[in-house]
Amino acid sequence: xxxxxxTGDRPTGKLHIGxxxxxxxxxxxxxxxxxxxxxxxxxxDAQALTDNADNPEKVRQNVIEVALDYLACGxxxxxxxxxxxxxxxxxxxxxxxxxxxxxxxxxxxxxxxxAEIQMRNFEASIPVGFFCYPISQAADITAFKATTVPxxxxxxxxxxxxxxxxxxxxxxxxxxxVDPKILLPEEEACLRLxxxxxxxxxxxxxxxxxxxxxxxxxxxxKVMSMYTDPDHIRVQDPGKIEGNTVxxxxxxxxxxEHFERYLPDYANLEELKAHYQxxxxxxxKVKRFLNEVLQExxxxxxxxxxxxxxDIPYVYExxxxxxxxxxEVAEQTLQEVRNAMKINYFDDAELIREQSExxxx
Numbered sequence: 430x431x432x433x434x435x436t437g438d439r440p441t442g443k444l445h446i447g448x449x450x451x452x453x454x455x456x457x458x459x460x461x462x463x464x465x466x467x468x469x470x471x472x473x474d475a476q477a478l479t480d481n482a483d484n485p486e487k488v489r490q491n492v493i494e495v496a497l498d499y500l501a502c503g504x505x506x507x508x509x510x511x512x513x514x515x516x517x518x519x520x521x522x523x524x525x526x527x528x529x530x531x532x533x534x535x536x537x538x539x540x541x542x543x544a545e546i547q548m549r550n551f552e553a554s555i556p557v558g559f560f561c562y563p564i565s566q567a568a569d570i571t572a573f574k575a576t577t578v579p580x581x582x583x584x585x586x587x588x589x590x591x592x593x594x595x596x597x598x599x600x601x602x603x604x605x606x607v608d609p610k611i612l613l614p615e616e617e618a619c620l621r622l623x624x625x626x627x628x629x630x631x632x633x634x635x636x637x638x639x640x641x642x643x644x645x646x647x648x649x650x651k652v653m654s655m656y657t658d659p660d661h662i663r664v665q666d667p668g669k670i671e672g673n674t675v676x677x678x679x680x681x682x683x684x685x686e687h688f689e690r691y692l693p694d695y696a697n698l699e700e701l702k703a704h705y706q707x708x709x710x711x712x713x714k715v716k717r718f719l720n721e722v723l724q725e726x727x728x729x730x731x732x733x734x735x736x737x738x739x740d741i742p743y744v745y746e747x748x749x750x751x752x753x754x755x756x757e758v759a760e761q762t763l764q765e766v767r768n769a770m771k772i773n774y775f776d777d778a779e780l781i782r783e784q785s786e787x788x789x790x
Contacts (some may be wrong), residue, residue, distance in 0.1 A: 432468030434459060435575035437514070439477040440491035444498040445638035446723070447622040447631035453612055455581075457503040459579065459612075465758045468509040469573045469755060470499060472748070475515040476565060478559035480549055490673045496744050498641050503630035506747045512568065516752040519759035523568035523766060524561070530597040531564055531590070539563055541586045547633075565592040567656075571606045572759040581613040581621060583630070602769035622681060627656030627674050639723065641730050648727065652720040657712045664711040670702050675715050691721040711782040 436452060438444060444453065445652045461467050472495050477488045499511060514520065515538060536542060542563060546555060558565075562584075570578055570591050578588055588611045621630060624637025631638050639651050657675050661668035670676050679698055688695050695701045701718075704710045737744060767773045774780065 432464060433574055433575045433607075434465050434468040434517075434577050434579065435471065435573045436469075436579050437471030437473050437493055437569070437657050439473045440488055440495045441481065442491055442633040443494045443640045443642055445631055445633070446682075446727075447638065448498075449502065449641060450622055452579055453502045453504075455579050455614060456509075459781070460503075460505060460508045465577070467758075469575070469758075470504055470511050471514050471569060471755075472496060472567070473514045475520070476562055478515075478563075479556055479562055482549075482556065482558075492748075493741065493744060497631045497734050497737050498730075498749055500737045500744065501641065501730045503733075506751065510754050511751040512748055512755040513748055513752050517572070517756050517759050519756065519763040520568045520572055522763060523572055523759075524565045526766060527564050527567055527594050527598070528561065528768065530594050530601075531535070535590075535593075536560060536563060539586050539590055541583060544583075548629060563587050563590040564594070567594045568607050571595060572762050573755065574607045574758075574762060575609050576607060577612050578609050582613055583621060583648075585611060585613075598766075598769075600767075605765055605769040616701070623674050623677055625651050625655045625674065628674070641727060642734050643727070643731075644646075645724055645728075646704050648723055649720050653713075653716050654717075655716060657715075661705075662710060665708050667708040668705045668708060668710070668712075675712070675719055676702060676705075678719055679715075679722065682726055683704075683719075687718075687722050687725070690725075692718045705770050 434456075436456060438448060438525075456468075456470065459465060472492055474488050474492055477491075478485065481488055492666070496511065500506075507514050545551075545559075549559075551559065566587050567590065570588075571594075578591075580588065588609065592608060595608050598606050599608075623629060624631040624635055625639065626637045628636075628637055639648055643651075652675075655678075658669040658673050660666070677700075683698055685697055685759060688697060688701075689762065690700070693702070701710070701715070705715065764773070764776075768776075769779075
């Protein structure tokens with residue numbers, strides 16, 4: 430069996446540059462590398478409903494927003510299967526079987542689940558669906574026999590839980606499920622891009638995002654108000670690089686050719702950092718450079734998105750065909766799981782023969 434990728438996003442809003450450097454950019458590179466037999470990109474609407482059950486319209490409207498961002502970034506339906514999670518009913522059945530292999534205490538220890546519960550103030554009343562979403566994620570990954578899961582570091586505990594479920598299932602029922610491997614972003618700055626306000630994580634709910642589809646004026650406004658070094662009050666003061674959001678973004682986005690075009694006074698990012706650290710370089714100049722870098726990066730994405738927006742029925746057709754293809758793959762895996770668990774009663778001719786002999790003999 431060749432290498433297979435499964436990854437995706439929750440449709441709770443338009444995608445932002447944190448998604449781009451954390452996974453989207455890499456997905457496009459992997460898609461175009463020719464190294465993978467199949468690539469499944471999932472819009473995880475069912476998972477989004479676990480904490481938006483009272484607002485289904487929010488999820489419904491954002492499915493198309495995420496799909497548009499996918500296509501605008503370069504995900505190609507001819508090379509990648511774009512699908513909607515809720516349209517693959519086999520995933521629900523797999524989740525139900527996997528629930529028997531995981532304890533409540535193990536879910537409670539999952540660092541990602543703990544952090545998400547705290548962030549959403551679910552401590553007193555946790556929806557069961559939300560609590561069990563690591564199990565649902567394991568169903569997503571194993572249904573498509575993914576060998577590789579490209580995600581950010583915050584999702585590592587989730588993949589560890591998937592691997593535990595795979596090992597448990599295979600040890601009980603025999604070798605059936607594929608053990609996946611995580612693929613992290615190559616650049617450290619991309620592991621978890623902070624918000625524009627310097628908070629640990631860029632998040633739609635915190636309002637500290639720069640969206641992929643944002644207009645130039647809005648991008649500039651957000652960049653120029655970005656968190657830097659609070660102690661760097663005067664231009665001549667030495668500045669800190671660590672924890673400085675502007676430099677973290679430059680680590681993630683800028684390339685040598687950007688200096689040639691927008692800041693020829695410096696040969697590379699290391700020279701710029703060194704000048705800032707010794708003093709004599711103001712935040713405004715660095716922010717203006719970052720704005721130019723982001724504008725160049727996001728302009729083609731925004732332009733392609735506007736083109737796809739002109740033919741929304743085409744986008745839905747892409748998702749429909751992708752979901753249909755994904756269902757076929759998931760159904761095959763589900764049949765193998767049923768066979769391994771010995772609940773394939775009507776397909777097992779040997780079982781029927783044995784029972785017939787037992788009661789007729």
